[in-house]
Amino acid sequence: MIDFEELKNSDSAVYESIKKEINRQKQTIELIASENFVSIPVLQTMGTWLTNKYSEGYPHRRYYGGNDFIDISEDLAIERAKKLFDAEHANVQPHAGSQANMEVYFALLNLKDKILGMDLAHGGHLTHGSPVSFSGKFYNFTHYGLEKETGILNMDEVRKIALKEKPKLILAGYSAYPRNIDFKEFREIADEVDAYLLADVAHFAGMIAARKHQMPFPHCDVVTTTTHKTLRGPRGALILSMEEDRLKEKYHPDEKRNLVRMIDFAVFPGMQGGPMDHIIAAKAVAFGEALKPEFKKYIEQVLKNAKALAERLMDHGFKLISDGTDNHLLLVDLTNKKVTGKEAETDLDKAGITCNKNMIPFDPRKPWDPSGIRLGTPALTTRGFKESDMKEIADLMNKIVSNINNEKIIKEVRKKVKEMCDQHPLYPEIELK
Numbered sequence: 001m002i003d004f005e006e007l008k009n010s011d012s013a014v015y016e017s018i019k020k021e022i023n024r025q026k027q028t029i030e031l032i033a034s035e036n037f038v039s040i041p042v043l044q045t046m047g048t049w050l051t052n053k054y055s056e057g058y059p060h061r062r063y064y065g066g067n068d069f070i071d072i073s074e075d076l077a078i079e080r081a082k083k084l085f086d087a088e089h090a091n092v093q094p095h096a097g098s099q100a101n102m103e104v105y106f107a108l109l110n111l112k113d114k115i116l117g118m119d120l121a122h123g124g125h126l127t128h129g130s131p132v133s134f135s136g137k138f139y140n141f142t143h144y145g146l147e148k149e150t151g152i153l154n155m156d157e158v159r160k161i162a163l164k165e166k167p168k169l170i171l172a173g174y175s176a177y178p179r180n181i182d183f184k185e186f187r188e189i190a191d192e193v194d195a196y197l198l199a200d201v202a203h204f205a206g207m208i209a210a211r212k213h214q215m216p217f218p219h220c221d222v223v224t225t226t227t228h229k230t231l232r233g234p235r236g237a238l239i240l241s242m243e244e245d246r247l248k249e250k251y252h253p254d255e256k257r258n259l260v261r262m263i264d265f266a267v268f269p270g271m272q273g274g275p276m277d278h279i280i281a282a283k284a285v286a287f288g289e290a291l292k293p294e295f296k297k298y299i300e301q302v303l304k305n306a307k308a309l310a311e312r313l314m315d316h317g318f319k320l321i322s323d324g325t326d327n328h329l330l331l332v333d334l335t336n337k338k339v340t341g342k343e344a345e346t347d348l349d350k351a352g353i354t355c356n357k358n359m360i361p362f363d364p365r366k367p368w369d370p371s372g373i374r375l376g377t378p379a380l381t382t383r384g385f386k387e388s389d390m391k392e393i394a395d396l397m398n399k400i401v402s403n404i405n406n407e408k409i410i411k412e413v414r415k416k417v418k419e420m421c422d423q424h425p426l427y428p429e430i431e432l433k
């Protein structure tokens with residue numbers, strides 16, 4: 001049993017908020033596609049004294065003394081990350097996925113250079129050119145989208161836009177796209193226009209690590225990912241690359257540094273100061289877990305669960321963007337259910353089923369009350385939920401969405417949710433009173 005008595009006695013206000021949050025996590029069905037539950041070893045590593053250290057620089061090249069032992073865990077994180085992604089270089093210091101993308105743009109591009117990425121309403125992330133993010137303010141973004149009829153990427157369209165726009169960097173990888181991505185085809189397009197190819201695999205990194213998705217290397221120049229989604233690590237990110245800079249002659253002819261050095265230099269001192277050594281060590285632990293055969297089985301179950309949830313929802317008449325899923329997430333178009341994304345999110349939340357409202361491609365509604373919801377299976381799979389549970393969850397969701405604002409139904413579903421959560425206990429070794 002993990003003991004929090006010291007915290008409880010020294011700061012009861014923060015302790016109370018932590019207690020309420022862990023109890024919420026234990027008692028709800030977590031369907032947010034970008035969330036997961038870390039293992040106890042990852043959790044323990046995040047709470048260590050490594051947080052006390054300043055380690056600006058990289059292993060064996062630091063600006064501060066006393067880093068011999070910090071170097072050990074960062075070296076381990078780097079070696080394990082390279083293995084997981086078949087990469088030649090890994091920078092494990094980025095504090096978050098948004099910073100990782102910022103750092104890659106900073107490494108390879110000049111301000112106002114052109115980037116081609118996915119339209120945000122079709123699944124792109126804020127850092128893929130939203131006008132409210134640094135990305136849209138500092139770089140000149142142009143976008144491709146999904147095909148209206150199929151909800152799937154049309155690579156001929158991507159090629160057409162790339163040939164017209166001639167971007168310096170093409171981005172593949174999204175926040176709400178339920179299908180696999182063909183990096184090889186993206187590479188061919190990038191080569192036609194002499195662009196760098198960046199894969200942002202924040203969402204499906206776990207599938208790549210488990211070899212259940214086409215590997216981004218050798219097709220991509222650089223890969224960014226968060227470490228806290230399907231990879232099931234601590235909150236943070238990672239930049240992976242090959243050694244070779246295919247476009248050095250065109251874009252960096254006077255640049256003495258190579259691709260790897262440019263990325264490392266953009267992370268520190270370009271965009272960040274001291275790395276979070278406790279988080280980097282926890283990344284090493286999570287990557288170690290992801291290299292084990294059990295992780296492959298976990299990802300296989302994530303995929304089976306997503307398919308089971310998708311099929312049962314479609315049986316209930318829910319429309320899924322692209323009519324299904326290849327990965328861990330589903331994008332549900334609620335327009336035929338006469339319910340908005342916000343209404344569905346609110347009532348599901350009251351019933352203990354947590355998900356997020358989401359724009360759907362060609363959405364006539366606005367981001368704060370869009371037409372869809374996004375669902376994902378990584379967190380529930382970590383708790384041991386299987387296909388039969390997914391079917392039951394789809395039935396419960398259907399009940400809520402078909403009876404919006406019905407407190408009696410919400411109460412009934414809440415009771416069932418509690419039973420399901422009790423059958424799959426989360427962190428049984430942690431009981432905060």
Ligand SMILES: Cc1ncc(COP(=O)(O)O)c(C=O)c1O
Nearest residue numbers: 096097098125174175200202226
């Ligand atoms: C595709 C993609 N890239 C980047 C990010 C940003 O990650 P973070 O929230 O760690 O900044 C996300 C987060 O959801 C994402 O989905």
